[in-house]
Amino acid sequence: MITLNIVGGGRLGRSLARLAQDGGRYRIAGVLCRSPASAQAAVAFIGAGQALCDAAQLPPAALTLIAVPDGEIAAVAAQLAALDLLPAGSVAFHASGAGEAALLAPLAARGVRCASLHPAFSFADPARAVAGFAGTRCALEGDAAAFPALQAWAAAIGGQAFLLAPGGKAAYHAALSVASNYLVTLHALAARIAAGAGIDEATAAALLGDLMRKTLENSLALGPAAALTGPVARGDAGTVAMHRQVLSAADDALYCALGRATVDLAAPRLTAAAQAALGAALS
Ligand SMILES: NC(=O)c1ccc[n+]([C@@H]2O[C@H](COP(=O)([O-])OP(=O)(O)OC[C@H]3O[C@@H](n4cnc5c(N)ncnc54)[C@H](OP(=O)(O)O)[C@@H]3O)[C@@H](O)[C@H]2O)c1
Structure with a gap:
């Protein structure tokens, strides 16, 4: 059995600990939270482990997951390093999307x-997270000596680990933000513009939902350049100019920025003259 400490038994910490516990290859050692009530609730959910709220009582373990909020990771790593609790050669890891392994530098300095x-x-609800986690991609970066243990751990909890290039965490997280958050921003932009056509909310939701789902499926299946249709892909600068006449200043700025990026995507199919006309219509 491989021992695993959980520092931060919140939504992610208790969900992943439960998956590890259920897998049968890991033994949950300490479960550390700020409050005793939290630690006890986490242990009850996991079904194993020692509920702790004093870091000095954390037992040694082969793996330590630091699942505290992002802004706390560096301070917790410094605290654990000062207490000298984690054995040299053991593995410590955090689960932040944006932060690098370097947040744990004081522990790395101790080996x-x-x-x-x-x-x-998304670990919004631990019970739902445990039920739905299988197949989740897990981005791994940091000290290569930690990779075999963490690849094995990710597989044991049903995840699929993949490696990021050194220094790749910011680009990785930016890509996720564009794919997830900005897709929602695009939806909101399209809904606002549709309201200007007098389309009621329910009709707009169905109209845009069907189109967005099918377009995303095409883009994933064919690749973005091949999936592109519409006035920019056809080199139709007149229609683009007509669209701009009905947009608010803020929506027009977004429309033009996205339009120029779309011209770049369509460029291999467009003549130089069509690209120039579109560029002028979008400037
Ligand atoms: N939630 C998600 O969907 C998700 C997805 C991917 C990655 N992550 C990452 O997972 C990490 C944890 O996020 P979360 O959403 O699980 O947070 P969370 O639900 O707020 O839980 C944080 C836990 O950390 C404990 N904690 C806070 N400061 C501590 C300290 N100084 N010492 C010991 N324990 C401390 C809290 O204890 P108390 O309850 O006693 O305050 C709580 O149990 C973050 O790095 C986040 O970016 C989260």
């Missing part, structure tokens, strides 16, 4: 193998 492993998953 602990440090990494970050970010599951691209």
Whole structure:
């Protein structure tokens, strides 16, 4: 059995600990929270482990997951390093999407193998998270000496680990933000513009929902350049100019920025003259 400490038994910490516990290859050692009530609730959910709220009582373990909020990771790593609790050669990792393994530098300085492993998953509710986690991609970066243990751990909890390039965490997280958050921003932009056509909310939701789902499926299946249709892909600068006449100043700025990026995507199919006309219509 491989021992695993959980520092931060919140939504992610208790969900992943429960998956590890259920897998049968890991033994949950300490479960550390700020409050005793939280630690006890986490242990009850996991079904194993020692509820702790004093870091000095954390037992040694082969793996330590630091699942505290992002802004606390560096301070917790410094605290654990000062207490000298984690054995040299053991593995410590955090689960932040944006932060690098370097947040754990004080532990690395003591010979602990440090990494970050970010599951691209939402742990809003631990019971639902445990039920739905299988197949989740987990981005891994940091000290290569920690990778074998963390790849094995990710597989044991049903995840699929993949490696990020050194220094790749910011680009990784920016890509997730564009794919997830900005897709929602695009939806909101389209809904606002549809309201200007007098389309009621329910009709707009169905109209845009069907189109967005099918377009995303095409883009994923064919690749973005091949999936592109519409006035920019056809080199129709007149229609683009007509669209701009009905947009608010803020929506027009977004429309033009996205339009120029779309011209770049369509460029291999467009003549130089069509690209120039579109560029002028979008400037
Ligand atoms: N939630 C998600 O969907 C998700 C997805 C991917 C990655 N992550 C990452 O997972 C990490 C944890 O996020 P979360 O959403 O699980 O947070 P959370 O639900 O707020 O839980 C945080 C836990 O950390 C404990 N904690 C805070 N400061 C501590 C300290 N100084 N010492 C010991 N324990 C401390 C809290 O204890 P108390 O309850 O006693 O305050 C709580 O149990 C973050 O790095 C986050 O970016 C989260």
